[in-house]
Amino acid sequence: QVQLVESGGGVVQPGRSLRLSCAASGFTFSNYGMHWVRQAPGKGLEWVAVISFDDTNEHYADSVKGRFAISRDYSKNTVYLQMNSLRAADTAVYYCVKDVSEYNYIFAFDIWGQGTMVTVSS
Amino acid sequence: NLLLTQPPSVSGSPGATVTLSCTASSGSFAGNSVQWYQQRPGSAPTTVIYEDNQRPSGVPNRFSGSIDSSSNSASLTISGLTTEDESLYYCQSFDGSNSFVVFGGGTKLTVL
Numbered sequence: 001q002v003q004l005v006e007s008g009g010g011v012v013q014p015g016r017s018l019r020l021s022c023a024a025s026g027f028t029f030s031n032y033g034m035h036w037v038r039q040a041p042g043k044g045l046e047w048v049a050v051i052s053f054d055d056t057n058e059h060y061a062d063s064v065k066g067r068f069a070i071s072r073d074y075s076k077n078t079v080y081l082q083m084n085s086l087r088a089a090d091t092a093v094y095y096c097v098k099d100v101s102e103y104n105y106i107f108a109f110d111i112w113g114q115g116t117m118v119t120v121s122s
Numbered sequence: 123n124l125l126l127t128q129p130p131s132v133s134g135s136p137g138a139t140v141t142l143s144c145t146a147s148s149g150s151f152a153g154n155s156v157q158w159y160q161q162r163p164g165s166a167p168t169t170v171i172y173e174d175n176q177r178p179s180g181v182p183n184r185f186s187g188s189i190d191s192s193s194n195s196a197s198l199t200i201s202g203l204t205t206e207d208e209s210l211y212y213c214q215s216f217d218g219s220n221s222f223v224v225f226g227g228g229t230k231l232t233v234l
Contacts, residue, residue: 044225045159047225059221061222093166095166100172109172111178112167112169113166
């Protein structure tokens with residue numbers, strides 16, 4: 001079945017880095033744009049970043065631009081989120097999410113991972 | 123800029139039909155699709171409607187979505203309510219004017 005499994009979360013000090021991974025299965029990974037969406041404790045959903053199906057385009061939310069980088073590895077069917085210069089405000093559950101559109105991305109999501117918690121604290 | 127407004131809470135009885143609203147109170151959907159996500163306490167969101175009215179496989183046809191362009195609003199209708207439907211529901215769209223993904227604040231559905 002279609003599945004996204006995140007890993008890499010944890011507790012990190014402010015200013016440090018962390019890399020999240022998302023292993024995809026059950027669909028043709030190379031055909032779909034992939035996103036990261038986060039949710040701070042007790043708060044709503046916030047879109048973070050997208051990478052196109054062919055790795056030619058990336059877009060970021062203003063809140064993470066210049067600090068976070070999204071990438072993908074087709075040999076491992078995995079998408080990554082490199083998070084640098086972390087702040088307390090980045091504390092959230094991070095979800096890996098698949099776009100609904102094949103060979104494009106329309107910022108509509110159909111498959112969600114279970115999430116991985118990132119806590120930024122000294 | 124697009125802002126999506128959802129009522130904080132809605133309730134219904136088992137077997138009843140409820141409609142959750144999502145209003146573009148600033149801007150409009152402008153041809154961008156609307157999605158609806160269900161989030162049970164302590165769980166990840168799941169998609170119940172995408173591209174205005176499409177159901178992912180496995181989502182029962184008790185869930186339906188619609189758009190009213192005249193009022194800049196989207197609706198999620200759930201019929202035959204069950205206690206399993208008790209969740210937080212978020213609407214989401216895309217603001218093409220500034221390339222922002224926008225989520226509504228969420229509606230808590232209580233099945234009494």
